[in-house]
Amino acid sequence: MSHADRTAPQTRHVVSALVVDRPGTLNRVASLLRARSFNIDSLTVGSTQEAGRSRMTIVVRGDEAHTHQVIAQLERLVDVLEVTDLTHRPRLELELALAEVEPPSGPKAEAAVREAMAQAGGELLATNPDGWRLRLADTPDRIEGALQILRRAGLRSLVRAGSVAMAIGAATSSEPTAPQLGDSSA
Amino acid sequence: MNAVAAYQPAVAGPARETGPRIGARALCEALVAHGTDAVFGYPGGAVLPIYDVLREFPMRHVLVRHEQGAAHAADGYSRASGRVGVAMATSGPGAINLVTGLATAMMDSVPMLAITGNVPRAMLGRDAFQETDIVGIALPVTKHARLVMDPDEVPMAVAEAFEIARTGRPGPVLLDFPKDVLQLETSAPVPAPHELRLPGLLRPVRGDVPEADELVDLIARAERPLILSGHGVQISGPEAVDLLRRVAERAQVPVAHTLLGIGNLDETHPLSLGYAGMHGWMHVNKAIQHCDLLIGIGIRYDDRITGKVSTFAPRAKIVHVDVDRSEIGKNVRTDLGIVADAGDLLAALLRRLPECTPRHAWLAQIEEWRAVSLNRSWHGSGGWRHGRLSADYVVAQIGEASEHQATLVSDVGQNQMWAARYFGFRRPYAHLSSGGLGTMGYAVPAAMGAALAEPRHETWAITGDGGFQMTQQELATIVSEQIPIRIAVLNNRKLGMIRQWQELVYDGNYHSAELFGPDLVKLCEAYCMAGFRVHRPEQVPGVIAAARAEPGPALIDFQLADEQNVYPMMPPGAGLSELIDEERG
Numbered sequence: 001m002s003h004a005d006r007t008a009p010q011t012r013h014v015v016s017a018l019v020v021d022r023p024g025t026l027n028r029v030a031s032l033l034r035a036r037s038f039n040i041d042s043l044t045v046g047s048t049q050e051a052g053r054s055r056m057t058i059v060v061r062g063d064e065a066h067t068h069q070v071i072a073q074l075e076r077l078v079d080v081l082e083v084t085d086l087t088h089r090p091r092l093e094l095e096l097a098l099a100e101v102e103p104p105s106g107p108k109a110e111a112a113v114r115e116a117m118a119q120a121g122g123e124l125l126a127t128n129p130d131g132w133r134l135r136l137a138d139t140p141d142r143i144e145g146a147l148q149i150l151r152r153a154g155l156r157s158l159v160r161a162g163s164v165a166m167a168i169g170a171a172t173s174s175e176p177t178a179p180q181l182g183d184s185s186a
Numbered sequence: 187m188n189a190v191a192a193y194q195p196a197v198a199g200p201a202r203e204t205g206p207r208i209g210a211r212a213l214c215e216a217l218v219a220h221g222t223d224a225v226f227g228y229p230g231g232a233v234l235p236i237y238d239v240l241r242e243f244p245m246r247h248v249l250v251r252h253e254q255g256a257a258h259a260a261d262g263y264s265r266a267s268g269r270v271g272v273a274m275a276t277s278g279p280g281a282i283n284l285v286t287g288l289a290t291a292m293m294d295s296v297p298m299l300a301i302t303g304n305v306p307r308a309m310l311g312r313d314a315f316q317e318t319d320i321v322g323i324a325l326p327v328t329k330h331a332r333l334v335m336d337p338d339e340v341p342m343a344v345a346e347a348f349e350i351a352r353t354g355r356p357g358p359v360l361l362d363f364p365k366d367v368l369q370l371e372t373s374a375p376v377p378a379p380h381e382l383r384l385p386g387l388l389r390p391v392r393g394d395v396p397e398a399d400e401l402v403d404l405i406a407r408a409e410r411p412l413i414l415s416g417h418g419v420q421i422s423g424p425e426a427v428d429l430l431r432r433v434a435e436r437a438q439v440p441v442a443h444t445l446l447g448i449g450n451l452d453e454t455h456p457l458s459l460g461y462a463g464m465h466g467w468m469h470v471n472k473a474i475q476h477c478d479l480l481i482g483i484g485i486r487y488d489d490r491i492t493g494k495v496s497t498f499a500p501r502a503k504i505v506h507v508d509v510d511r512s513e514i515g516k517n518v519r520t521d522l523g524i525v526a527d528a529g530d531l532l533a534a535l536l537r538r539l540p541e542c543t544p545r546h547a548w549l550a551q552i553e554e555w556r557a558v559s560l561n562r563s564w565h566g567s568g569g570w571r572h573g574r575l576s577a578d579y580v581v582a583q584i585g586e587a588s589e590h591q592a593t594l595v596s597d598v599g600q601n602q603m604w605a606a607r608y609f610g611f612r613r614p615y616a617h618l619s620s621g622g623l624g625t626m627g628y629a630v631p632a633a634m635g636a637a638l639a640e641p642r643h644e645t646w647a648i649t650g651d652g653g654f655q656m657t658q659q660e661l662a663t664i665v666s667e668q669i670p671i672r673i674a675v676l677n678n679r680k681l682g683m684i685r686q687w688q689e690l691v692y693d694g695n696y697h698s699a700e701l702f703g704p705d706l707v708k709l710c711e712a713y714c715m716a717g718f719r720v721h722r723p724e725q726v727p728g729v730i731a732a733a734r735a736e737p738g739p740a741l742i743d744f745q746l747a748d749e750q751n752v753y754p755m756m757p758p759g760a761g762l763s764e765l766i767d768e769e770r771g
Contacts, residue, residue: 072512
């Protein structure tokens with residue numbers, strides 16, 4: 001079960017880290033992940049409800065032991081307060097993407113673009129003759145599904161923000177039980 | 187030599203000063219408050235504000251000849267005493283020269299503090315003269331590194347640095363001070379312990395360890411149990427070392443040790459097996475491969491111990507106890523992982539363990555292996571081929587002469603393995619070596635720090651001619667500071683371990699293994715210190731006695747046989763059952 005086991009199944013793990021908001025904290029985390037050859041899909045960082053605390057959402061690819069090592073190593077950083085593996089826990093997860101596609105050549109093409117947006121919380125920002133610009137905001141897999149359609153429609157430019165994720169559970173049990181946007185507990 | 191004259195014992199307890207003083211004074215005051223009595227350093231533009239006030243404080247400054255020496259000296263100071271050693275360097279090249287020493291301390295979990303100056307805040311990021319991002323460089327090789335940007339932060343930064351360095355799994359901390367932060371005034375007091383703000387610092391849960399129940403069950407059911415003890419036992423403290431012996435005796439479990447676990451148990455204790463791993467004793471490695479319960483305490487199960495992981499301890503349930511959760515399961519499969527301080531775990535075991543009867547069959551088997559193993563690769567007559575001087579004999583003679591009580595600081599390579607195998611260690615904190623990083627050049631400067639930290643023990647550096655030449659500039663330091671260390675250069679005029687690998691692994695393709703070096707006796711003469719040379723086995727005891735009688739530092743150039751190897755040896759990629767041993771006629 002060592003993290004060097006390259007034959008174990010590689011799956012997507014969502015790790016959430018609460019960190020001290022200080023210059024260099026992102027550097028410390030990124031430096032550690034690089035130095036230990038951990039594979040990262042995405043890393044986002046932003047403020048929280050508490051002043052001086054930031055939340056990082058780190059998506060890594062690997063087996064359970066690998067993720068355990070990522071978490072244990074992150075915990076050693078003095079500026080990291082708490083690390084949680086959200087992979088198998090109820091969570092809200094959301095990613096933002098900005099895209100520009102070819103202006104649709106006809107009604108069928110336009111329907112495909114609108115269908116892609118409908119799948120992934122999309123919004124049309126501009127329909128210029130030189131290109132349609134749009135925004136997607138949904139779970140990473142729904143965004144990936146929409147992008148497959150958009151690639152066929154002529155995807156010219158794409159920027160993805162990486163996942164942000166929030167644990168939901170005992171502390172948020174008053175929330176509706178119906179699936180929410182990106183609610184992976186469903 | 188006013189540094190020596192100014193030396194006084196450290197003041198007891200923190201003195202809370204709140205009057206305005208410049209950052210440099212606040213820094214020195216904080217160091218003294220945390221018990222610092224010696225600083226190993228080298229001045230430069232960015233730290234001159236500190237040197238301008240250093241004389242006012244009861245700390246001895248040891249002026250090294252290269253900043254790497256300062257870092258290793260601070261490391262040696264820490265390992266020998268358990269206190270936090272302090273190294274100081276200027277910005278740019280000075281700071282970067284500390285890096286090898288920081289990485290050495292990081293790998294071996296040594297608490298130390300590095301203080302560096304940097305360019306004034308307004309110049310940061312402008313590629314100013316001697317500017318470098320030392321915090322960025324130091325991040326992966328320190329437990330924590332921090333740029334202190336406000337004079338008011340100085341006392342807190344130092345207090346937090348000490349706390350980080352010595353809490354839980356220890357490690358080096360670097361504090362970088364822009365020059366103007368050292369020059370501006372602050373009234374910030376030395377904080378009290380409860381004022382530290384370190385919510386993210388991992389603090390081990392202390393006290394009883396409930397998982398010890400399960401371990402007691404495993405020990406009760408085991409027929410061939412074995413403890414493999416590491417640095418974590420000594421890091422926990424002298425109580426843990428004592429508890430290890432009592433647990434071993436109570437449970438009747440033999441104890442092996444890693445390189446940095448040397449001294450966990452007196453090697454003459456009947457349950458002490460000795461040194462394990464790549465160049466460890468054959469009987470110890472056999473015991474690991476045949477035991478049915480392997481209890482690793484305060485170790486990393488690193489590759490120099492395990493060899494090929496898939497063939498390591500194949501018959502054993504593997505237990506891993508370490509204070510650092512990230513170590514459990516990192517390198518080997520673990521049947522029982524316990525995150526705990528080694529001393530706490532041992533105390534918890536002792537409370538639970540019944541008095542056990544000796545496992546006669548297991549111990550007899552080990553003794554049978556040991557009888558063969560101890561007589562292999564041992565040249566008790568002092569001579570190797572053609573009666574030329576044998577390294578194992580030299581090391582053993584130094585051990586005997588110092589009644590096995592000396593602090594021995596080894597370098598890296600063959601000398602390190604010979605020292606580990608043949609000195610005969612009796613007490614903890616007596617063996618210092620760069621185990622994890624394998625830093626050549628460590629021995630002489632680290633011995634310097636160890637001798638200052640623990641002057642009641644005589645201190646020996648055992649080094650090869652290669653490692654010696656990497657930091658030999660520190661001879662000037664030990665002479666000018668009159669630090670009475672003894673240096674034994676195991677001189678085979680080669681990079682011996684390189685030559686050994688080239689002989690055994692690279693078909694005798696010797697490249698860069700021959701090493702020209704200076705005439706060491708003449709070098710000593712040039713540095714105004716005592717130097718001796720030994721060619722023949724019969725000269726060894728007399729010259730060791732002469733070197734020990736010197737009031738100041740002394741060096742012995744042991745002219746060894748040419749091509750002696752360290753055996754047994756685990757070849758690269760092999761497992762512990764595949765050791766090669768010396769062919770003897």
